Amino acid sequence: MMLCWRRTLFCLLIAAGVGIIGACAQVLTAEDLTRAGVLRLSDILELADDWVGSSTEGYHWDIAPLGTSWEASPEWSLFIDGQLISLRALNRQSLNTLPIALSEICEVRLHATPVLIDGILAHGGAVQIVRCKPPKGLSLKGQIGAGNETGDPGPYKYTDLGGPNVDRTGPTVHGVLTGSSSSGYVRGMIAADEHHVTDPRIRSRVLQLYQGEKDARIIYRAFDFDAYFLGHTVSAATSRTEDLLFTPIMGREIPVDRETTFASMSSSRKLLGYSVSGSSTRLTTRENPESVSVDFVQRQARARLHTTISLGIPVLEFGVGTVLAQALFGTEQVRHTLHSFRGNATLSLGSPNRLRMRTMAALSLDDSILGYEMFARAWHERIGLDLRLMLRNRAPVSEMTFADWARRGLRPGNAELRFMHLGMPRQKSTYSLDITWTAGNRVKLYLSGGVRKLTDHVRPRIHATLDSSRTRLHTITDIVAANGQIARTSVRIHMPLSGQFTMKLYGAYAYPWSDADAFLGAWYHRVQIGGQGDYHPNDRFSLNMRLRYVGATTWPEFEDAAAGNPDFYAMRLPGTVYLHLTVQKRFWGERLRLSATMRNVLDRPHLAHPAGARTHALFQVAMHYAIRARNAGSS
């Protein structure tokens, strides 16, 4: 009887595995990021095997794990040093607004499937950023970079042959100063970045509201501070972005000042650990000729206590947490508040090289609505199987999405909203099953698949037409509840061909099915395949090549706009091949590192959004520096 059940379960897993991916996190180390010429945080999308993204201007990227999180309504979670940080504002979550510098980062873990991180369930996948522990002594490190997109008119701008100037990235600079001893460390960071928004496809729309002495651009400034002493970690960071916020809901770029701030304090002691954190996103509309306003403030305060009890092999962990969220919007900046409480218990069983299990159960109360979460993971490292099951049923307000605030009266830029159901669902459900199989020692094969069922997920569905000038969008947004399923599968082969040359091939595919257009229309990307080669004859020099094909995407909400002005809008974006090359070399010991990157080497202009700019080949150079005080010990 037991054997029969095992066979049934095994067959079920294989069947499910044909259509799933990425239960294992993809880990990008600081070395990976440098060798690939990553200049901005959003550039990690180029290295993410099963994440996809879109952008109108090439600076803010709406990224999502393929087949796990809505691209139009991001549900993935961001963790910095184990702390959950929300960047989400008006349904956008851009990594480039984060006050974190690349030189601080030790590792980025990309979870394309639901994952449990320190007792918190990231049901839509997660980006987990881990900052390095500084080396002992005093040190200064950082990066200076700039880029230039091909296709400028050059001298032809003085003749009738030349067109307008096009995007230029940077200068992108940051510096990180650290002081560290055996008992703790202190670190401070300052950063600045600039991105020009000049592509002819979006320029006329941008200039409707943009006012400035120079051409339209996004300007980013940030600093952060963190310290560790006596088992406690303290962190505070803020960024200010002179932004050109585009959301389809508002139909054009709105000049806003965006401030992103977070602070946290935590201790991970087993007997009683704690974390307290707060984050805030503030959008302040800059002066514009039509007095359009999108002023919006969203604040969250989180507190969590957890304890771990070890009973030999079984380990129990209990945690309780609360979230207080507030949003201020509208002409009178009315304050809207919601509370959430959650308690969880996690049981871990098993030892290395044997079957291991971890099960988490949580109860929550989101604005007096009871919900639950269950997450179970079973894995065997020697056999290479990893199975994850998630059941989640919580009130939509627990995620503080645009739809939640819209129900309370948010109308950014006087957006036209329609609620399609008078009684919007009080709870939304997500059920998912993911399986990963890993095989091989030297050549590694990862085969993964998963299926998700989503019920009563409230999301905006837009209908975009053109305004009278035929440049900006006139948008009506329906807030609808959608149900459906999505299956995904992926494969990744990692091949170290020699000690100097490593290759990786990967592919991912997602297939949604539902009766509801609102569900189907929200999953734009379906397929992505690619390869990466890394040649490093020694640790001083490397060549890195990334080749990726992103399948065609369809954006039904832009159908009318594309028909009205095909020069500025599209409904279907064709499949695109990207080839990026990076060469980097160390100089003067570990002190200097220069890299040159050519993005989109094939120079085939491509669109990453139906209302976005056309991107040409982009040449970027960067210099990394690291200076340490003499006689400083190693970390």
Added chain:
Amino acid sequence: MSRPLTILVLLAVAAPCVAQDPFSSLEIRVQATQNVNQNILHDHWHSGRGMKASLITPFYFGDWGISLGVHRFDARSDVPGFGALWISSDWGVKLPLGYRFALTPMIGIGNYRMSFDTAVTTFSGESSESDFVSSASLQASLRINRKWFLFGQAEYLRVQTRPLMQLWFVSAGIGYQMETGRLLKAILE
């Protein structure tokens, strides 16, 4: 963009055959350059003479160097003239042909900055513009003694403007080879 890639692949295939002690020596080159081709750019500007200076050192494979070039384009029609400052990182493979002669095919990437005599750009008021440049060249050198050598070079420059700026240069110059000092070698390594 595919042609430089092809050249890169060909040079990369040939490079391991001539692997050497990296950063062991340094070549300093100075040369006078002249743009020799005619295309739509030359309907509006005529080229003046230019100069270029380079530092070249043996790399893990082949030779690597940086070069700095300047040249001028004077206005033919009702457009401002401009001076171009061009910095690039070059890599190539030296192919010895006997004791004194050598041929060196090279490729390079860098930045091509144009400073215009008159600022009439819209909005930003900027009087200069920078663009990506790639290059491919063939150099023939004749060694005079252990340290000095003469060389001539034919070079193709492709500035990624729209329309493209495609420039052919011929140049001649003199070079000096020396041992890389300990400090400089420590920096380069």
